[in-house]
Amino acid sequence: MAKQVRAIVISGNGTNCEREVANACRLAGAEVADIVHISELLAGRVRLDDYHFLNLAGGFLDGDDLGSAKAGANRLLHAPVKGSSEHLIDQVRRFIAAGKLVLGVCNGFQLMVKMGLLPALDGDFDRQSATLTFNDGGRFLDRWVYLRVDTDSPCVFTAGLKGIYLPVRHGEGKFVTESPEILAQIETRHLAPLRYSDGEYRAATMEASFNPNGSVAGIAGVCDQTGRLFGLMPHPEAYVHRTHHPRWTREEDLPEEGMGLWLYQNAVRFIREKLL
Template sequence: MTPHVAVLFGFGINCDHETKAVFELVGATAERVHVNRFVTGDVSLDTYDILAVPGGFSFGDHLGSGRLLGNRMRFAMRDALRSFVDAGKPIIGICNGFQVLVKTGLLPGPDAGESPDFIQRASLTLNDSGRYEDRWVTLEFDPESPCIWTKGMTRMECPVRHGEGKFVMPTASDLDRLEANHQVTVRYVDPSTNLGGRANETVLPYPTSPNGSMRNIAGICDSTGLVFGLMPHPEAVYARWLHPNHTHPSSQPSGEALDGWEGEGLQIFRNAVDHVKATHRG
């Protein structure tokens, strides 16, 4: 079977074209679907196998990034989203999409075994620098995370492009619980260090951590590992020619797609497509 992906767009989402493209590069079919087509019932979410909420500036980030689009989904797509998650279908939110998933309460979500309750438990707020910036960072993935999107991934370089990427939770124990469940899927890391699998919890200096996130958190998943969100943009590293050092002689062929010019980010999307294929009962 060929997994079918809904890539949400409208109201200022702006990474919809490339997000659609990366799913197609790894063998899915993908469609840009305007939010209102789900809201009006014109299109049904359950006809899709994967939902992607791309990056952008929904509603201009006014009243807090992701808040207003999150509200539209929380109030108008509540049942559809709950059934989608309960059916074990993967969801990814990238950048503004991550902010939306956090503010709808889908991330980090309730305890294991419970249906989505749409209660916000964390937030993403203004970078410590006070500035929106586009810069490349190094990410480290938790190999023990249940996240189906990041299987087999260790480190990658990736751009961040945000002004509100600082991940926060109310208390240290909230963060402890998230870590204990290995829901802290991906963190910013100093590329010159080797942590040997340990997580670095001391907030790294700017710009190694571009935003001052608590415990250097760049992305998290829900308890099932199916819903995943992150501030960096893996879709923007789909090809090696998008890497800032690709003109350097040290840049080497990689991956199976694009004649050895596959970028490191593509694996994330391939993982989800493979997961859907593997779990599909048809």
């Protein structure tokens, strides 16, 4: 057990992508990739402490009825764990403090931002300082996007990458900060490892044909200052094999592995080097 990379994917109340996230973790080399229904955590039968890599998958927590992931964030912040005096959020805080990895994709990213886990400037995990709101187009959109990587970012997941191509599938993906100062902090500290860009990954863009939601500064993903907490709107778990690529029947030189897998491989490598 000591030498196993152990990933957990939380499911329930409207998560949708738990199976493919667990698959991505496994393909990237994690020995354990458990899909755990939140009721198991709240019943105290499973504890986050037994894992290294927490995945918050995409979906529609509680239907996004109060705004994306709002009701889900409320649950995670206030739900008690049976048979103990702690709340689930206490386990999350301990997990973070132990130097482990958290990845939120789409609804999982929205959840992290609304819980205050991202960008969490100066390690303040209790205050929401940014949000994800309705796309400028006002509609849900399923489309592939080009993402330029900030190579100076501390982000563990994007280390060594330059650009990746992934699908977005959301109605509320526009990243906005509480103030221009917060945005400036994110930019100067390189906490936005992924930006929507043109097809050559040249520069972040606000152009609607590339930036699907109008996110400020083209921000598609945000990490905390340790680089171990990362959230993004595009779906890396949706491109782990060449047949996921929308043009795989015509682009003959596509590698077998999809670009999204790289993020999970970086996570597994980090865990093997630092946490085992």
